[in-house]
Amino acid sequence: MLPPLTDLIALLGIDLVLCAGCLRGLNGRSGVTRVSGPAKWITAMVFVVLWFPLGADHLPILAYVRGISSDLSVTLVALAALDLSRRFFGLRAVGQQEWRTLSGVVACAALVLYPLALGWGDWDAYRAGWGTPGMWLALLTIALFCWAKGLRLLPVLVALALLAWSAGLLESTNLWDYLMDPWLATAALFQCIRWGVVQWLARSKRPASGPVPSSP
Incomplete structure (x- = not known):
């Protein structure tokens, strides 16, 4: 059974922000417009792994992160998505x-x-x-x-x-x-x-x- 839409969106937002941080950490911040292949694959793996169930309740790892971070704003998630798009596809900074x-x-x-x-x-x-x-x-x-x-x-x-x-x-x-x-x-x-x-x-x-x- 799927969780409510609001929960899915909140978890997806947290996942995008964490992946943006991961990609930024792998490639640094200065002047990077497009990242290398290994960094892309590692980030993609992180995106998938964070959805794996964990614990007795079989909740995704993102749910435990959400318990610490709470829901993230649309602004922060949009900025993370923008940064991922720039580094994955070489969009203008x-x-x-x-x-x-x-x-x-x-x-x-x-x-x-x-x-x-x-x-x-x-x-x-x-x-x-x-x-x-x-x-x-x-x-x-x-x-x-x-x-x-x-x-x-x-x-x-x-x-x-x-x-x-x-x-x-x-x-x-x-x-x-x-x-x-x-x-x-x-x-x-x-x-x-x-x-x-x-x-x-x-x-x-x-x-x-x-x-x-x-x-x-």
């Missing part, structure tokens, strides 16, 4: 500005959402995810602004999350759980900090411009 914008928006949202959801304020931002006009307006504004600036990644991810939420593809009925999760938020915060450190180091290495000495 996403530009750095796209990644910086996405990481910045996710990091800012995480800094607002999670502290408030933990009760650090009088307003619970998580409630907006149940379907409030204010949140839809905010998402539409951000998506249109990015699209006008020539940035396509974030609007597409928002659209995918909204479609999945409308179809009820995950167990959660809160839009926030489709847009982001703690794993994605942690990665976005790390990337923002890393880029900030790189920029600071680059500026600190620049020679200070002093006054030009006058000719005698």
